Amino acid sequence: MNSSKAEAAASNLYWHHGALERASRAALKGQKPCVIWLTGLSASGKSTVANALEQRLHDMGRHTMLLDGDNVRHGLNRDLGFSEADRVENIRRVGEVARLMANAGLIVITAFISPYRSEREIVRNLMPAGEFVEVYVSTPLAICEQRDPKGIYRKARSGEIPNFTGISAPYEEPQAPEIMLDTTDKTVDEAAGIVVAFLKSYNVV
Amino acid sequence: MNSSKAEAAASNLYWHHGALERASRAALKGQKPCVIWLTGLSASGKSTVANALEQRLHDMGRHTMLLDGDNVRHGLNRDLGFSEADRVENIRRVGEVARLMANAGLIVITAFISPYRSEREIVRNLMPAGEFVEVYVSTPLAICEQRDPKGIYRKARSGEIPNFTGISAPYEEPQAPEIMLDTTDKTVDEAAGIVVAFLKSYNVV
Numbered sequence: 001m002n003s004s005k006a007e008a009a010a011s012n013l014y015w016h017h018g019a020l021e022r023a024s025r026a027a028l029k030g031q032k033p034c035v036i037w038l039t040g041l042s043a044s045g046k047s048t049v050a051n052a053l054e055q056r057l058h059d060m061g062r063h064t065m066l067l068d069g070d071n072v073r074h075g076l077n078r079d080l081g082f083s084e085a086d087r088v089e090n091i092r093r094v095g096e097v098a099r100l101m102a103n104a105g106l107i108v109i110t111a112f113i114s115p116y117r118s119e120r121e122i123v124r125n126l127m128p129a130g131e132f133v134e135v136y137v138s139t140p141l142a143i144c145e146q147r148d149p150k151g152i153y154r155k156a157r158s159g160e161i162p163n164f165t166g167i168s169a170p171y172e173e174p175q176a177p178e179i180m181l182d183t184t185d186k187t188v189d190e191a192a193g194i195v196v197a198f199l200k201s202y203n204v205v
Numbered sequence: 206m207n208s209s210k211a212e213a214a215a216s217n218l219y220w221h222h223g224a225l226e227r228a229s230r231a232a233l234k235g236q237k238p239c240v241i242w243l244t245g246l247s248a249s250g251k252s253t254v255a256n257a258l259e260q261r262l263h264d265m266g267r268h269t270m271l272l273d274g275d276n277v278r279h280g281l282n283r284d285l286g287f288s289e290a291d292r293v294e295n296i297r298r299v300g301e302v303a304r305l306m307a308n309a310g311l312i313v314i315t316a317f318i319s320p321y322r323s324e325r326e327i328v329r330n331l332m333p334a335g336e337f338v339e340v341y342v343s344t345p346l347a348i349c350e351q352r353d354p355k356g357i358y359r360k361a362r363s364g365e366i367p368n369f370t371g372i373s374a375p376y377e378e379p380q381a382p383e384i385m386l387d388t389t390d391k392t393v394d395e396a397a398g399i400v401v402a403f404l405k406s407y408n409v410v
Contacts (some may be wrong), residue, residue, distance in 0.1 A: 024263065056257075058229065065309035073333075076301035079294075089284075096281035104270035104311060110349055126280075 031062055032204050033102040035127055038193065039114045039174060040137030041166045042152060043144040045183035045191065049137065050111040052192035057107060062205055065101050067094055069112045082163050088119050095123030102131065107204065115165045117172040133202065135195060136177035141166050143184050178202075236267055237409050238307040240332055241400065244319045244379065245342030246371045247357060248349040250388035250396065254342065255316040257397035262312060267410055270306050272299055272315045287368050293324050300328030307336065312409065320370045322377040338407070340400060341382035346371050348389050382386075 030046040033099045036053070047048050050066055057064045070091075073080070077093055080086040091114050114120055124132045144166070145153040156164035163169045178196050198205045241258070243251040255271055262269045278285070282298060285291040296319050303313045319325055329337045349371070350358040361369035368374045384403050388396050404410045 063310070065305070067305070072305075075304065076298055093281055093298070097305065099280065100270070100272070100277075100302065101306065101309065104306065105268065106309060155382075 015195075022092060023116040030129075031105070031107060033105050033107060034131040034133060034204050035098045035102055035108045035110065035123070036133045036135060036199075037098075037114070037120065037123065038109070038111045038135045038137055039138060039177075040112060041141060041144045041145045041165075041171060043047045043149060044137040044139040045181075045188075046111040046113075048188055049135075049181065049183065049191045050109050052188045053195050054109055056192050056196055057109075057205065060205060062107055063105070064107045064109060067098060067101075067108065067110045067112075072097075084169075088116065090114075091119040092122065095119075095126055099126045101205070102127065113165050113171070115169065115171045117160055117174070120174065130202070133179065133198070133204070134174055134177040135174065135179040138173075138180050138182045139184055140182070236310070236312060237336075238312060239312050239336040239338060239409050240281060240303045240307055240313045240315065240328070241338045241340060241404075242303075242319070242328065243310050243314070243316045243340045243342055244325060244382075246346060246349045246376060247318060247369075248352045248354060249342040249344040250393075251316040251318075251342045253386065253393055254340075254386065254396045254400070255314050256391045258400050259314055261397050261401055262314075262410065265410060267312055268310070269312045270312060272303060272306075272313065272317075274317045277302075285364075289368075289374075293321065296321075296324040297327065300324075300331055303328065304331045306374065307332065318370050318376070320374065320376040321380070325379065335407075338384065338403070338409070339379055339382040340384040340386055341379040341388045343378075344389055345387070 038050055040046050045067055050068065053066050054066050072094055073090070076097065077090050080090050091112060094110060094112060099112055101108045120134065124134065148154060152161060153166070153167065155161045156167040159168075165171050179195060181191055184196060186194075196205070243255055247252050252273055255273065259269050259271050277299060278295070281302065282295050285295050296317060299315060299317060303315055305314045324337065329339065353359060357366060357369070358372065360366045361372040364373075370376050384400060386396055386399060389397075401410070
């Protein structure tokens with residue numbers, strides 16, 4: 001990043017308001033846009049819950065989009081690695097894309113480790129109040145490591161993968177998430193149901 | 206960019222297919238997703254046509270999203286300047302976001318100068334065949350410079366703004382755009398109507 005260059009460039013820009021605003025896009029669909037942000041350790045169940053949640057909302061006729069750490073990294077963020085700076089930039093871009101999609105009237109579901117409290121706050125602050133739902137998938141490290149579906153905790157313990165969240169890189173727990181979700185003793189349906197129930201109480205669906 | 210780092214990182218990734226595919230998202234809305242890519246010189250009329258087009262499609266009950274050079278540069282691409290490398294990265298990211306939005310079932314309209322043929326080809330190749338509609342807003346430089354609503358051509362001529370497309374940086378004309386649109390002698394309604402007529406003949410709307 002080069003902020004002085006970006007500032008100089010920005011001085012030649014003029015803000016355009018689109019003719020269509022988010023309210024009219026969302027009204028077309030009869031839903032309230034929001035970002036449902038799942039955070040937690042690798043193998044905590046984020047992607048599994050996110051997929052089940054999206055299917056439930058789709059069955060309810062809601063228009064959703066899922067942004068996932070793995071698929072975004074194959075496209076938009078393919079130029080980024082796993083250093084702290086690159087992880088922060090990864091989440092910054094995802095937050096901006098989620099905001100654009102919410103502006104398009106969508107219910108956006110994201111599933112990213114997003115280990116730093118500050119980066120999650122940045123995304124929360126991009127959104128209007130009440131339209132950011134932080135879901136802390138709080139499955140304990142021991143359980144995640146036991147699941148280890150991709151064998152990556154083993155590689156992280158052996159040092160084969162550096163900067164691995166929970167092992168050799170920090171995970172900063174959310175202090176006031178909208179939802180806490182420990183998937184240790186829950187089925188996927190139960191976990192997705194907890195989020196849907198919250199969204200109903202929150203008047204999102 | 207650091208492609209060897211990105212490749213090493215990608216080797217630890219596993220592709221997740223979302224439970225919901227683009228077809229079911231689009232079916233929910235009864236529309237065919239696509240990316241309508243407006244390219245052309247500054248002041249050629251891209252943003253004006255894009256806004257009018259979006260309003261027309263919205264009035265037809267279509268669900269759209271507009272990505273615009275100016276508003277993306279205030280958010281997702283705020284870290285980028287106007288060097289050739291940064292311009293290419295700007296368009297690469299916009300292309301990836303447009304692809305994600307089309308996967309969400311939306312009709313995506315973009316308005317970017319996007320001066321390089323190769324970068325527009327990269328975006329075209331991200332999309333399934335028939336879902337990328339390149340609109341060359343071919344208003345001649347002399348007319349754009351005469352309009353100059355923001356006074357930036359004047360600054361470009363004086364050297365105050367470097368790397369300005371059409372003056373001190375190249376614009377590579379599309380060789381086979383789906384639509385050619387010279388706005389010199391057209392009203393905004395006429396210009397938007399030409400695009401809508403094409404989309405109808407293309408079975409997008």
